[in-house]
Amino acid sequence: MPTQTEEFLRTHPRDVGGDVDLVKTAVERLAACAQAGTACADACLGEPRVAELAACIRLDLDCAQVCEATESVLTRRTEPNRALQRSLVETCVLYCEACARECERHAAHHRHCRLCAETCRMCEDACRQLLVHL
Numbered sequence: 857m858p859t860q861t862e863e864f865l866r867t868h869p870r871d872v873g874g875d876v877d878l879v880k881t882a883v884e885r886l887a888a889c890a891q892a893g894t895a896c897a898d899a900c901l902g903e904p905r906v907a908e909l910a911a912c913i914r915l916d917l918d919c920a921q922v923c924e925a926t927e928s929v930l931t932r933r934t935e936p937n938r939a940l941q942r943s944l945v946e947t948c949v950l951y952c953e954a955c956a957r958e959c960e961r962h963a964a965h966h967r968h969c970r971l972c973a974e975t976c977r978m979c980e981d982a983c984r985q986l987l988v989h990l
Contacts, residue, residue, distance in 0.1 A: 859884065861931075868933045875989050879930055882945075882982040886927035889952060889979035893920030896959065896972035903966065912958050916972060919955035922948050923979060930986075942990045945983050952980035 858866070862880045897916035900909040926948040929941060956976035963970035 864931070865933065870934055878982075878986045878989055882979075882986045883927050883930050885975075885979040885982040886923045886930070886948070889975050890920040890923040890927065892972045892975035893917060893923065893955060896968045899966070899968035909962065909966075912962055912969065915951075915955040915958045919951040919976065922951045926983075938990055942987065945987055945990060949980050949983045949987070952976040952983065956980065 859880065861883050862876065865876045865880055865883075893916040897913045897920070900906060900913045900916065903909055906913075926944050929944055953976070956973045959969040959973035959976065961969075963973055
């Protein structure tokens with residue numbers, strides 16, 4: 857059964873090319889990463905030693921916003937600018953990588969950081985695969 861994301865991508869009236877499966881996976885993982893970053897930042901704010909997590913919170917929130925923007929741009933299929941899409945996806949890869957690395961530093965003590973790092977890595981992977989076709 858196709859996901860809602862896939863249905864929207866496949867039913868678009870214009871064939872803009874590209875691999876719909878790769879775009880679908882990237883868009884879904886971008887949404888998951890944005891949610892994970894927001895949730896992890898909020899959980900970090902609830903930790904007793906929140907000051908030690910300031911860099912993590914910042915990267916969580918920055919990554920979440922970059923993922924949201926990238927998801928939105930990739931979802932819009934009419935008249936895409938491939939060069940700009942590529943640049944945004946490349947930037948997203950960098951943010952996901954940095955956020956995952958920071959969350960991995962705290963993963964042994966905070967489960968939310970471990971989950972966020974895993975989600976960032978999956979998003980990073982999906983974006984790297986998409987880049988091959990942009």
